[in-house]
Each structure stands twice: as C-alpha cells, then as structure tokens.
Amino acid sequence: MKIRVGISACLLGMLVRYDGGHKRNDTLIEACADVVEWIPVCPESECGLPIPREKMRLQGDPGAPRLIVVDTQKDETDRLVGWASQKLLELAGQGICGFVFKTRSPSCGVGDTKIFDLEGNLIRDRGAGLFARAFFKHFPHLPCTDEGRLQDPDSRERFLRRIR
Numbered sequence: 435m436k437i438r439v440g441i442s443a444c445l446l447g448m449l450v451r452y453d454g455g456h457k458r459n460d461t462l463i464e465a466c467a468d469v470v471e472w473i474p475v476c477p478e479s480e481c482g483l484p485i486p487r488e489k490m491r492l493q494g495d496p497g498a499p500r501l502i503v504v505d506t507q508k509d510e511t512d513r514l515v516g517w518a519s520q521k522l523l524e525l526a527g528q529g530i531c532g533f534v535f536k537t538r539s540p541s542c543g544v545g546d547t548k549i550f551d552l553e554g555n556l557i558r559d560r561g562a563g564l565f566a567r568a569f570f571k572h573f574p575h576l577p578c579t580d581e582g583r584l585q586d587p588d589s590r591e592r593f594l595r596r597i598r
C-alpha cells in the first residue's frame with residue numbers, strides 16, 4: 435500500500451500557479467512513484483484566488499508576515515489562513531504522512547521565502563510561506579521538506595525512510 439504524502443500541486447504539473455503555469459518536478463515524481471500516493475494541495479487557488487492571479491509576496495513583521503498583492507497591496511492573509519485551518523483538518527482525515535512543498539513561494543516555501551518590509555525592501559530571505567507555517571503548527575511531527583532538497587538522492591531516501 436502506498437503512503438499518502440501532501441505536495442504543492444504545481445509540482446505535480448497542475449496549472450495552478452499565479453501565471454497559469456506549473457512547476458512539474460519529474461525527477462521527484464518518478465523517484466517516489468512506487469512508494470507515494472500524492473495528495474495535491476494549492477493553497478492560493480484552493481482558498482479562492484483566481485488562476486492566473488496577481489503576484490503576491492510576504493510583507494511586514496518577519497515573525498508574522500502578511501500575504502500581500504505586490505501591485506495593489508491588497509492583503510490576502512485572512513483568506514488564506516482561514517482556508518488553511520479547514521484544509522489541515524481535511525488532510526489529517528486523509529491520513530497524510532508528510533508534505534513536499536514548493537520552494538520560495540509566499541504560501542508554500544519552507545525556509546527560503548523572501549520577506550519584505552512595508553516599503554518593499556527585502557528584510558529576510560529565509561522565511562516560510564503562510565500555508566507551510568500553518569502546516570508545521572498543525573503537524574509538528576510530520577516529515578516536511580521541499581522539492582529542492584529532494585533533488586538529492588540521499589535526501590530523498592532519508593525522507594522516504596521517515597514517512598515509512
């Protein structure tokens with residue numbers, strides 16, 4: 435029986451990115467195909483934002499940044515965080531054993547998301563996206579990583595061992 439693991443949906447090739455595209459990661463998908471049943475999640479499109487949509491970034495206090503549309507400065511934090519609280523319960527019910535996040539995303543990034551101040555100046559480049567933050571809080575013991583780390587075969591094997 436395969437192990438259920440959540441994944442940022444754009445990594446599976448789903449057309450959910452802000453530009454209407456995807457970031458399919460063939461290496462990762464093929465390497466895990468015998469072991470993993472992927473459960474795709476796209477926080478930004480599933481919380482009701484359109485595809486395509488305006489580009490967003492994290493701004494403000496690095497400890498509690500807001501999800502802001504770059505061009506209009508519209509704050510989409512509450513929409514995404516509100517959706518996430520329900521989605522995390524759903525994922526728990528689906529019995530997921532880990533999650534693979536997309537790098538650098540203001541929603542999905544694990545530790546390489548940029549955070550800007552209110553004037554748009556970069557103040558941190560090692561932040562986590564809002565959905566990833568909520569995920570870590572809800573599932574503090576589940577193995578989580580990002581696609582970048584799993585490009586390395588040894589890291590991939592370690593992750594697969596942990597989810598088993």
Ligand code: SF4
Nearest residue numbers: 443444476536539542
């Ligand atoms: S990085 Fe996350 S929010 Fe962005 S398109 Fe991929 S799954 Fe959706």
